[in-house]
Amino acid sequence: MFTKRRVLGAVAAAAGVLLLATMASPAGAQTPDRGTPTRGVYTVPAGDAAARTVVAGSGVDVLGLREGALTIVATPEQARSLRARGFTLDQVGDFDAMLAERSGGAGTSAVTADFPPGDEAYHTYAEMTQVLRRAAQSYPNLARTSSVGRSYEGRELPIIKISDNVAQDEAEPEVLFTCNQHAREHLTTEMCIRIVNRFTQGYATDPAIKQLVDTREIWVIPQVNPDGSEYDIAGGRYKGWRKNRQGYGTDPNRNWGYKWGCCGGSSGSPTSDTYRGTAPFSAPETRAVSNFVNSRVVGGTQQIKAHIDFHTYSELVLWPYGYTYADTAPGLDQTQARRFQDVGRQMAATNNYRPQQSSDLYITDGSVNDWMWAQHKILSYTFEMYPRSASGIGGFYPPASVIPRETARNDRAVDILLRAAG
Template sequence: MTPRIRSLTPAGGIVGSTPVRRILVPAAVGVLVLGLLGTSGASAEPVHGLYEVRGATSAQDRTEIAATGAAIDHVGDESVLVTATPDDAEEIGGLGYGVEEFDVPVPLADPDPGYTGYAELVGVIDEVVAAHPDIAARSVIGRSHEGRDLLAVKISDNVDVDEDQPEVLFVHAQHAREHLTVEMAVHLMRLLTDGYGGDPRITDLVDDREIWILPNVNPDGSEYDMAGSTWRNWRKNRQPNEGSSSPGTDLNRNWAYEWGCCGGSSGNPSSITYRGPAPESAPEVRVVADFVRGRVVGGEQQITTAIDFHTYSELILWPFGHTYDDVTNGMTREEYDTHAALGEHMAEANGYTPQQSSDLYVTDGSINDWLWGDQRIVNFTYEMYPRSAAGGGFYPPSSVIERETARNEEAVLRLLDYADCPYRIIGEEAAYCG
């Protein structure tokens, strides 16, 4: 009987209830590489395989496995599925876990033309701004390693004025292969502009908030992933790493809060969770961090809430990821309860599973932790559709885009509702919001 595995992963992916064929590779012997993932057209880059790791039953086990540099793609009751180099997989076997070759549940296919590439995205942004010049504006906040513009779209009444209003940030596509998040940005831009003046709720929110959408913060990686004859399963950016033939930094391990602290990222450039040589060493992370720091006015951060969109697993995650504790240094009980209550409130709308990031396994250097720990912004990671690899994994068919982006409308509006004072959701507005 073919086993089935249920899976979860923070800011990286999930495979759930997917039957697979497996070949056992004893831990003492080593591992076999499944195939070439993320190497099309780039022979000098590392070979990554897909493996099932048996005997992992706790968040602590999964953290130990992730510390090898493997990316955990999903979690089962007694096993996890990882994307890893042969060296990573051999190291996992050396820890005492059984390591097995794992068939890709959904083979990599030709890049789906229904997804929005970078040039098309720029065109969509220009179209939205041209159609709604009074409430939408675009700006270039910096450039990627390869020189592509990193764009921000502001949506608000009096869009050219920096008003004293709560601000909300939406970040998309830190990980290159997570193209559905770019479609989420397109959907939000159109929802908030086309709905203005016709939908009373949207109109009030646009009037009373300043909304920032960063539609693709890793355009180099996204374009690389889409450029081959098949999807390349690429996660990182594309900057070279000195002394290594393996390019790229995992943007969501490069943020300057508890960077590299806790075994939640890799120091090996060959790893797909490579954290970079220093915090904010990735130009894309530095640009976005500078943008967020630039929203501090009169000593006060204007951004009150944020969502960082990823795929896949249908989760809503909140900080911290670098520690298993909820109440800890930098997070009081009221602050934790605010994140949890707001996460649960949003999850009621889209059917995602709400939980603290580290309930899955420890990650460090994530935007989730930085936005709260450094900037005190109440924030969440959305892991979008699908719930399992059976729905397409990182590459669901473009036919689901409209349905799955619309699915998050109410959840996002609920975050906007509480942007004036997130602590209102636990009845602590007087204590925290004056």
């Protein structure tokens, strides 16, 4: 399912396939780099959510959590500031050197529009759109592609609908899957591609898949942040890029409208990796996806009942709220919180992820899950995918060989959420 020829992008462009003419080379976009000095990778012991929130709120780039310690990327100034606040930082490497090593060294071509050598099985933006086009062409009664809008650099944000009567807007529960809000989390795009292929290719032979497709309307957005994703692999070298490409970049998952910038769970500094933007939905990508979700209110009722936003890494199933440590808060009562917990734990039991409220990791504000629930009462989760832990930047760049295993690992969890939407 995940093997592909490297000629796909060229074939797609030559054929003028869906979306690619406007997606491939947007003009006039300004894309400055972070503008930060040399950064180190550090481990920081932080045994509780409050301490982790302080670290994350300092503007550093949090890579993951490992055995009670956060792995972060920090400038010298950020490192000094955290040490002054009483945190112990142990440097494990240089960020840029680690990226160069993971990319295969300094000899990578500067004109390669693809993943570094050995990781070609990951899908570029052009290849991802080709997958969606092929699904719609091969299964015209089940799959239909469209766009929810454009990215900052002008790329279309493709979405695919999967349903047994795909051309009709049926009175069936809808479920949305989104991937790749954060640019460097390429395994998530593969997760969304897995969902598309599984529910189209398996429809005729798998009764369980047929039953779900016949009774649900499934929406999949494989790349919410295509500009950032393409930038992260430009030249065939990983850059560790997280944000979109708007100015110094906005963190899409701190730009959603509910409790935006409220609670120390994002940064107001444009150079921070958790920069929340100038205003809620100031990033065109989050604005486009939120407008699509808003459009699914039909006759006063939100048709989308459940949602997963896939991320990497740490192997977690997370649910709202992220902006507060409290299990319940305005708009989320005890019964509703218990439902989040029950469904989250059921899903985690199938993939061996750890289930927890988002804020148990650290406080975040302006996140997609909080907005989905508060605005629309959508049962919304974040999955942090493989690996469970890593010593540095490599956690975001697992070898392509793990794609089939780590995406199939979530099949049963996806099915549980689809059934829960009913």
